[in-house]
Structure formats: structure tokens, C-alpha cells
Amino acid sequence: MPRLFLVTLLTDFGARDPYAGAVKGAILRHCPQAQIVDISHDVPAHDILSGAFVLAHAAGHFPPGTLHLAVVDPGVGADRRILAAQFGGQTFLFPDNGIITLVAEAMPLEAIATVTNTAYLPPASASRTFHGRDIFAPLAGQILNGLDIRSLGPPPGTFKMLNLPSPRGSGQGVVGQVIYVDRFGNLVSNIPASLVRQTWPDTDRLHVRCAGRDVGPLRGTYDLAAEGELLAVLNSMDLVEVAANRARACDLLQAGPTSEVRIGPA
Amino acid sequence: MPRLFLVTLLTDFGARDPYAGAVKGAILRHCPQAQIVDISHDVPAHDILSGAFVLAHAAGHFPPGTLHLAVVDPGVGADRRILAAQFGGQTFLFPDNGIITLVAEAMPLEAIATVTNTAYLPPASASRTFHGRDIFAPLAGQILNGLDIRSLGPPPGTFKMLNLPSPRGSGQGVVGQVIYVDRFGNLVSNIPASLVRQTWPDTDRLHVRCAGRDVGPLRGTYDLAAEGELLAVLNSMDLVEVAANRARACDLLQAGPTSEVRIGPA
């Protein structure tokens, strides 16, 4: 396999300010061959859970050996640690604030290090408010150049995981909640499609409720509902999703994160 | 000419969710040398006409041999077809929903195929809601790797074209309508500059009206009007455009898509 110089960026820096550009520049300064791919810079400011969700559902599709820089980092410059880890053949560089949670739940941990080796950290005079540019980007360039993440420092005893709600059984059904609302207004729940398929081999007879309203049976895709009609699917992230055909389910249902989603026999 | 691995993306996936990143990852997984260029991910959700407009006015400027992935696809997973085509030396991969309309009107068709060859389609177990990631991206990677689009399937008998309004003659003038409003608030009409120049060799004597108001003669560029003043130009897309110097014509005129635009001798 030819050597990859592929690095993705996931941040809450926005697309308007100099921050994302400065990070790209600093990576390229350390590794001019870097191939930088934006996953997103539009994670809502300081929203670690949204960042964790986007990272988990984008990163795994990249080629093995890709480096993912995930910088949603409200604790920058304070005492939170910086970690480098390999999960499922992909490398991640991230603040230890829980942004890795959904990756760590989905992909096997293969290596992990706390970045403590002062050879790879900037002098004390560096910025304490922009580690993305001054620590993460130079490290990313050096990892692309071949630096083994195990030389960055010792493994942490543990690392921070967000305490997320789990779906639970209730009567004949499963009850979960909305964990993400996408730009189409689709409501993504925390109920795994695998759990649905294990519980009910015949998914044709199931109905989904969201925010107290019946949105009908599971459909194969959005366009099988009438235009503007609410519907539910087992989505491309293998989660139960409440949507509407060419319309915004979140508006139709006045629902959003933490709204209840319930699935079970009609 | 050296081999190109250039692929552009035009979608309505937004910049905030994992979708665009997942598509990029899936392309790179199939073709790690791919050079991915974003045209836009911010086409308004499900807005095929806006997608068609942006595609037509961006794609043609790329080098011959570029692959363009255009995924504004509200009918995903239902019975709409996926097409691959070559127009004017550029390759396009797109749902057969009309998004190719303005490219097809502007550039000569050189090859076209309906994607039916099961060797290039995912198993039935794949997602029916995210063909961008699960069908378009892997196909894009394989086309970049050298796959001839003619091996994807037979030509379609025909393909879907949006039924767009045409400008019409009226008295001494031509009447069209606004088909696109850009981020500057400029109102782009469907009246071709070529039609204007054919009809009136002396364009200096023409006046433009929009939404019932005279916006003056054609100017050479925006800055030739006073600051905040309405004006009209034959724009860089060779269309009649109503604008304002450093101001938003759409707000000044309370105009938008389908608003009438009229040009003729003063």
C-alpha cells in the first residue's frame, strides 16, 4: 500500500475566521505533502457531543491509515490532556474531553498515548488558547511524516467518555431519544438498527413514535412517504431516524435533541 | 496529458453533518490518489434547480477529464436511476432527477450510461438512504481509477430535464424571470446575454426592469453604479443580472426566484 499523507479536520472553528486556515497552514508547514480533507468546521461551538457524532460517522469511511484531527476543545490550554490513538486502523489526535466517545464505542482500540513528550510540544511561550494551530497541527504533520504515536508519551490509564443515554426496553417496545438533528431536519435517535433487528426479526410490523406522535412504520427510504409526510427509517448510520419526505421532521414535530423516540409492534 | 484524479463534489449535504465527510472518505478508500474539490455542499436541501444552476456554472471551468459528483437527491433509494455521462469532455455522475439540465443545455453529450451493472452496485443490504456514500462515491473512485462509464450499463432512452421557463418576446422587449439569487443578493435571470446581443446590437440603449421597477441601463460592472444603487449587467454566466453596488438587490426590490425581469429599448 502506498504511503498516505491524508489528514482530515473536524473542528468547531467555523468557516469564516482565520482559525481553520491557520491549522491547515501549520500542518502543511510541517508536512508539505499533506492531503487535507475537511470533514467539518461547523460543529456548533463547544459542542463535544455533536463533534463526537460527526467524527464517528465520517472517520470510519476513510482509508486505513488516515489521520483524523478532531478539535472541539473548550478546555484548551487548561489541564485537559491531548491524546493520540489508533482505532480500527485509523489514527486520531484529540483533546481528552469525550469527543472520541462514539469512535471508541464502534472501533477497536489498537494504540493510545498521552501527548507528554516535550520534544513534540511547543515551548511554554506558545499560545495557550489555540492548541489546534500550535500543538495539534505540528503533531499531525509529524505523524504524517512517520512519527509513531507511541513516542508521544505513555498510555493514559483511562480516557474520558461522554455519559450518553442508552435506549431501554419498555413494555413491548424500545424507548430512546433524539441525539442529533441534521441539516435536513432529520431526527437521529440513539436506537441501533441492530437492536431493532435482533428484537423483532420482522421489522415490517413495527411503528415508530416521536415526541408523542405516531410517524408510521419503518420505510425503506424517504421517497416512499408522500411529500411532506413524516416517516421513520433505519438510517445509513444504522440508527432509527425520524424524517419527512422533502420536509423538516424537527419542525413538523417540534422535536430535537432528547425528544423521545419509541419503536415497537403497532 | 498526465492522468487526472480530480473529482468535484456538489451536494445539499451541508457543511455541518457527517455526510460530506463520509462521501470523501469513501471516494478515497476506493482511490487514495483522488484529488477532491468541493464545489458546494450548501445547495438548499432538495433544491434540484439550484443544484443544476451551480453545477452548470462551475463544472465547465475545470480541466477536461474532471469527474463531477452531483448529489442533490431527494428520491434516493426509490426508483430514480443513477446516470453517468460525459458532456463537453467532463464526466458527471448524478441521479436522473433533472440536476443535469443546465449542463445538458450548454455542453455536448458524448457518452451516457444508466448504472445497472450489478458488479458496480452494492449488495441489497446496503443503505437505501445514502447512495452518495454507498454508490456514488465508490463508483467515483472506480471511474478515477480508469473504469469506462460505458461499462456501467446501457444508455438510457432519455433522461430527465427540468421544465424551465424560457424568456419570451413582448412588445419591443424580452421578458424573463429570476432563476437564482446569489449570496450577494444579486438576481440572476434566465435571459441569455447572447439573446440580448443578437436582438439589439447596440446594448447601450437598453433598460432593464425587475419586479416592476426600472433598474437602469446595462452597466459594465457593479462599481459603475453609485454605492447602494440598483443596476443591471450581462453577468459572468452570460445572463442578464439585476444587482446593486455593494448592496442586496433582492432586498431592495423585494424580489426573488420567478420575479419578472424585462429588457428592451428605454
Place this chain on the structure above:
Amino acid sequence: MPRLFLVTLLTDFGARDPYAGAVKGAILRHCPQAQIVDISHDVPAHDILSGAFVLAHAAGHFPPGTLHLAVVDPGVGADRRILAAQFGGQTFLFPDNGIITLVAEAMPLEAIATVTNTAYLPPASASRTFHGRDIFAPLAGQILNGLDIRSLGPPPGTFKMLNLPSPRGSGQGVVGQVIYVDRFGNLVSNIPASLVRQTWPDTDRLHVRCAGRDVGPLRGTYDLAAEGELLAVLNSMDLVEVAANRARACDLLQAGPTSEVRIGPA
């Protein structure tokens, strides 16, 4: 050092329209090896000062030899000049409207040319409203291919600099103003950290006021304030910044560009 084909884009074209894509295509048509990196396309429309700010705080972090295309150009097609210049080892191509101001203040000028050589300008029939695509992009491609900017034309006698306010001494303190508000709502002032450190070797005893309110002493980083609390830092751009921990200082203070910022002994 291996040859770089690296070009960054900073524009106010937005992410939604065909303009940024058309520029990328036109660069690649002239230089297929070009590696295009977006700094931002979301500079507020026609906002030269914001563009100047973002350019200055992103460009310098790129590798020497990078070409930066900065097109915030409300005067397009009128009589403003197009300049190519080298500052601090980086090359810039830009309209002569002041967008280079903060780069020129921070980095040494090494070469500069007014683009007048008709061999590198399009025919008179070209668009007068989209020089980004029709002049800047082809020039960028040719510069990446090795064209010396000195062949583009003679040096201008001078070039336009924005007339920006300077911080001034007042009593025992320094008074400046907000010049930029970022996506986090942080208020960036025009008071250089270097001026603060020169004036008061002991920065621990300083207090910062913004919009008439005391926001406390300088902190090392955001997270050292309580959540939601206002604070001040010497930021990563070496400027005095008023922020709030995980909250929007601009909203808490009802402050924005030109709001007063004052620093001095408590």
C-alpha cells in the same frame, strides 16, 4: 525544498454559489497539479477589513512559497488595480483595495508588481464582473507553474492601505477598540500583546474593560474563568481579546466592531 503547488483561497464568494467552484476549476485548468486549500469563502460580502484580518492571521502559517489568492473585490472591473506581491516568503495576488493591509504591516515586502502585462490578461471580451475566475485564477495557475510575479508588470508607486484606528495611551492605560468578532463571539481588539508587555512587565496586575464593563484580569486561557464568565486574554494572534468561557462575549456585552477596549492597572 521540493516545488510547491500550493494555493490558498480567501474570498467573499460564499459556499453556496458556483463562484468558488469556478475559481478552483480555472486554477486547475491552468495548473492541474495545483493543491487548493480553502482559507475561507465566508468573509462577509464586500467586507475588505474582515478579509484583511483573516488573510493576515492565516497566511503566515503556510509554508514559504505558498500562493494566496485574496478576492474580496467590490470594485471588480472598475479602475482598481490588481497586484501581485511577495511578503515574508509568501506570494499574494489581490485587488489593490486594502485587503493586504494587515499582511503588509506584519510581514516584510520582498517584491511587488501591478498586473498590466497584457500577455497575462484576458481579452477585452472577458467578464468584467468576475475577475476571480477570469484573471486571478489563470494568473494563479501560471504563478504556480513558475511565472515570476515581476513579469506581470511594473511595481506600483504605492498601494492602498486601510486607515485603521491605532490604540492610544490614556491616563495609566491603553485604549483600543474591537476590530473583529469571531464565530465564538470573542471580541478581538487592535491592542497588540507586545504593546501590553512592553508597557507593563507585570501583566498580572492589569484589568481589561470592554464596552464600559470590567471583564477582569488577563487569564492564561478561556477555561480558567467560570463557565459563562467574561474574561480577557492575550490571544493566539497576539492581540488583547475579550471572551467568555463557553459563551459569547459579544452578546453578554452587547459589543462588536468599534466597541472600546481598555487595559491598564486595576
